[in-house]
Amino acid sequence: MARKHNFSAGPAFMPLSVIEQIQATLPELGETGQGLMEISHRSKPFEAIRDSAEARLRRLMGIPEGYAVLFLQGGASMQFYMHARNLLAGPDDKADIILTGRWSDNAIKEMRRCGDVAAAWQLSGDLNHVPQPGDALNLRDDARYVHFTSNNTVYGSQFHALPETDKPLVSDMSSDICSRPVDVSRHAIIYAGAQKNLGPSGVTAVIVSPWALEQSSRVDATIPGGLPSMLDYRLMAKKDSMFNTPNTLGIFALEKMLAWIEDGGGVEAMEARNQRKADALYAEIDRSGFWTGCTTVESRSLMNPTWRGPSAALDTTFVAEATAAGLLGLKGHRSVGGLRASIYNACEQSSIEALVSFMQDFERRHG
Amino acid sequence: MARKHNFSAGPAFMPLSVIEQIQATLPELGETGQGLMEISHRSKPFEAIRDSAEARLRRLMGIPEGYAVLFLQGGASMQFYMHARNLLAGPDDKADIILTGRWSDNAIKEMRRCGDVAAAWQLSGDLNHVPQPGDALNLRDDARYVHFTSNNTVYGSQFHALPETDKPLVSDMSSDICSRPVDVSRHAIIYAGAQKNLGPSGVTAVIVSPWALEQSSRVDATIPGGLPSMLDYRLMAKKDSMFNTPNTLGIFALEKMLAWIEDGGGVEAMEARNQRKADALYAEIDRSGFWTGCTTVESRSLMNPTWRGPSAALDTTFVAEATAAGLLGLKGHRSVGGLRASIYNACEQSSIEALVSFMQDFERRHG
Numbered sequence: 001m002a003r004k005h006n007f008s009a010g011p012a013f014m015p016l017s018v019i020e021q022i023q024a025t026l027p028e029l030g031e032t033g034q035g036l037m038e039i040s041h042r043s044k045p046f047e048a049i050r051d052s053a054e055a056r057l058r059r060l061m062g063i064p065e066g067y068a069v070l071f072l073q074g075g076a077s078m079q080f081y082m083h084a085r086n087l088l089a090g091p092d093d094k095a096d097i098i099l100t101g102r103w104s105d106n107a108i109k110e111m112r113r114c115g116d117v118a119a120a121w122q123l124s125g126d127l128n129h130v131p132q133p134g135d136a137l138n139l140r141d142d143a144r145y146v147h148f149t150s151n152n153t154v155y156g157s158q159f160h161a162l163p164e165t166d167k168p169l170v171s172d173m174s175s176d177i178c179s180r181p182v183d184v185s186r187h188a189i190i191y192a193g194a195q196k197n198l199g200p201s202g203v204t205a206v207i208v209s210p211w212a213l214e215q216s217s218r219v220d221a222t223i224p225g226g227l228p229s230m231l232d233y234r235l236m237a238k239k240d241s242m243f244n245t246p247n248t249l250g251i252f253a254l255e256k257m258l259a260w261i262e263d264g265g266g267v268e269a270m271e272a273r274n275q276r277k278a279d280a281l282y283a284e285i286d287r288s289g290f291w292t293g294c295t296t297v298e299s300r301s302l303m304n305p306t307w308r309g310p311s312a313a314l315d316t317t318f319v320a321e322a323t324a325a326g327l328l329g330l331k332g333h334r335s336v337g338g339l340r341a342s343i344y345n346a347c348e349q350s351s352i353e354a355l356v357s358f359m360q361d362f363e364r365r366h367g
Numbered sequence: 368m369a370r371k372h373n374f375s376a377g378p379a380f381m382p383l384s385v386i387e388q389i390q391a392t393l394p395e396l397g398e399t400g401q402g403l404m405e406i407s408h409r410s411k412p413f414e415a416i417r418d419s420a421e422a423r424l425r426r427l428m429g430i431p432e433g434y435a436v437l438f439l440q441g442g443a444s445m446q447f448y449m450h451a452r453n454l455l456a457g458p459d460d461k462a463d464i465i466l467t468g469r470w471s472d473n474a475i476k477e478m479r480r481c482g483d484v485a486a487a488w489q490l491s492g493d494l495n496h497v498p499q500p501g502d503a504l505n506l507r508d509d510a511r512y513v514h515f516t517s518n519n520t521v522y523g524s525q526f527h528a529l530p531e532t533d534k535p536l537v538s539d540m541s542s543d544i545c546s547r548p549v550d551v552s553r554h555a556i557i558y559a560g561a562q563k564n565l566g567p568s569g570v571t572a573v574i575v576s577p578w579a580l581e582q583s584s585r586v587d588a589t590i591p592g593g594l595p596s597m598l599d600y601r602l603m604a605k606k607d608s609m610f611n612t613p614n615t616l617g618i619f620a621l622e623k624m625l626a627w628i629e630d631g632g633g634v635e636a637m638e639a640r641n642q643r644k645a646d647a648l649y650a651e652i653d654r655s656g657f658w659t660g661c662t663t664v665e666s667r668s669l670m671n672p673t674w675r676g677p678s679a680a681l682d683t684t685f686v687a688e689a690t691a692a693g694l695l696g697l698k699g700h701r702s703v704g705g706l707r708a709s710i711y712n713a714c715e716q717s718s719i720e721a722l723v724s725f726m727q728d729f730e731r732r733h734g
Contacts, residue, residue: 004400008407011615019393019402026390027383033371033695035386037567037620040375040696073440073569074597077611081595113592195612200404202440202569202614225480228448230441244444245562247569247614248378253404328400329407
């Protein structure tokens with residue numbers, strides 16, 4: 001076995017200790033006589049796993065009482081539509097969105113199927129960034145909520161403070177959930193595909209406020225056909241995410257990832273760890289002028305630093321040489337090019353050191 | 368490790384050889400330097416896995432050219448709505464459904480959100496069954512398609528011939544896909560949650576005909592807001608089920624399950640194997656009069672035989688004693704009670720023998 005330095009954007013690197021726990025349970029989970037993938041989701045052992053995953057997420061994020069915690073399928077792309085379908089009853093219902101890159105562009109497309117959705121802010125200029133405290137947001141008084149993408153995986157930018165508004169927030173937190181403390185009480189809905197900070201792909205964590213659950217009832221009563229069962233937050237909450245068979249292995253893996261975070265000191269410890277890693281990488285990006293960061297300094301992501309070399313051709317060479325040297329997944333997203341290192345919670349400081357050392361070597365040879 | 372006889376309805380028993388292949392790839396998939404859960408869904412190794420899963424399913428089921436093969440999330444419950452959302456544009460569009468038990472009852476609820484859906488046949492009487500060749504179906508001339516549940520997991524009944532109609536068929540094949548040959552060309556859509564015959568929960572195989580894909584375009588143009596991206600078969604087909612991050616481990620496991628079926632001789636060999644197992648179990652149910660089958664003989668399921676003992680109290684005792692003896696998952700579905708053995712493809716003849724032997728022993732002690 002030769003596990004390499006893995007900087008993939010998602011599915012992403014996971015701690016070996018978590019992987020080994022999944023491995024061990026595949027032929028038999030505990031003393032059940034059944035493997036992890038073969039056990040009924042209605043069984044006591046699986047219910048205990050699901051309950052523990054929920055309890056851990058509640059503790060880690062400080063989720064207020066009354067909020068529902070769901071483990072669904074379909075990823076953030078399904079939530080782009082599902083959250084709007086639960087909150088907006090048609091063209092008379094308004095929401096605002098902050099457009100900071102690719103995933104928010106995808107989100108607005110799905111949200112507009114359900115209501116009147118307008119951009120309160122839109123990325124412009126050469127460098128990626130997100131609105132900073134004091135920047136004007138063009139929010140509408142009668143907007144019911146404001147949607148934003150807390151971290152932009154493709155563009156490498158991240159909100160370091162919540163958007164300035166009193167409206168309920170809806171946040172796509174796929175790429176930075178549990179990487180730092182967040183005030184959940186300011187949010188109507190938080191959703192996150194698990195495959196970056198919470199485990200394997202195929203599970204989506206969704207946190208839903210009491211206000212958002214009320215909206216589901218309001219909308220259900222007005223839209224033709226009503227809310228489809230699988231898209232109804234109330235039903236998913238009532239059934240503890242087990243209206244139908246959930247991704248049982250995915251929820252087990254997520255529980256183990258949350259345990260790993262808790263054992264590592266929680267989200268505050270993760271934030272310190274992530275800051276250290278990002279600082280080391282950005283210091284190298286800024287060191288000599290050979291590399292150029294793709295994001296303004298104040299918007300830089302702790303999860304997905306993006307940068308470029310002197311030419312697109314050299315970026316291609318960098319990716320090829322890095323791959324050969326055991327540093328994987330450094331190619332920028334196909335829509336923007338350049339370079340990107342995805343350094344979620346599980347990424348080790350030693351991987352950053354290996355990357356920085358390789359960047360310095362590359363600069364010596366090609367600079 | 369002590370793997371017991373597992374008769375769970377789903378998630379269900381999987382071959383140990385498949386489980387061991389998943390185990391082996393968790394820390395590193397091939398020579399990639401990355402584990403199965405950590406590899407990008409856009410990488411060549413994962414694309415090869417997805418492509419192989421599709422090719423295997425096409426070969427095994429004889430899927431006609433032009434049909435799309437999708438691996439989605441959300442299970443059959445999402446397909447109850449998704450298939451109807453793609454085929455029915457509102458109250459003027461009609462579909463008929465054959466109601467044979469719990470899952471078709473759930474399906475009609477979601478389908479009615481999208482159009483005018485009527486029951487062409489409805490289960491009645493004491494014994495579970497499905498319509499037989501020659502039985503009258505109350506089909507409407509202007510129904511666009513006919514939905515049926517090919518095997519009823521809860522009730523233990525199964526169609527042994529396709530419903531008699533020239534209309535396009537839509538089949539929930541969750542609990543008997545790849546357990547026997549099927550004429551796919553008679554179907555507009557086939558869907559199946561993987562967790563019974565195809566692997567772990569969290570993946571749904573969906574087979575979509577060219578006619579059904581045309582309907583998506585028709586419906587998309589007429590419903591308010593259009594088809595949500597994640598519920599649009601055309602988009603899922605165009606993107607090879609990778610519009611967003613799929614359940615990568617689930618698709619890998621499904622590919623290994625399909626390989627196991629192909630290596631075992633394909634769906635014809637599975638049918639012979641399943642017939643042998645079911646024959647042995649039903650022979651015991653019918654042998655002495657101690658047990659009573661819950662389904663008419665001609666509708667008996669090869670996947671989920673259901674039966675009862677002389678009293679509900681003895682059924683409870685049976686489940687408890689069987690569990691203690693290492694025979695798991697024999698309790699009937701909570702909505703109907705009684706006993707059920709789910710004996711999908713992967714269930715071994717030796718598990719049937721152990722169950723039959725235990726039933727005889729139980730009868731001696733309690734008869």
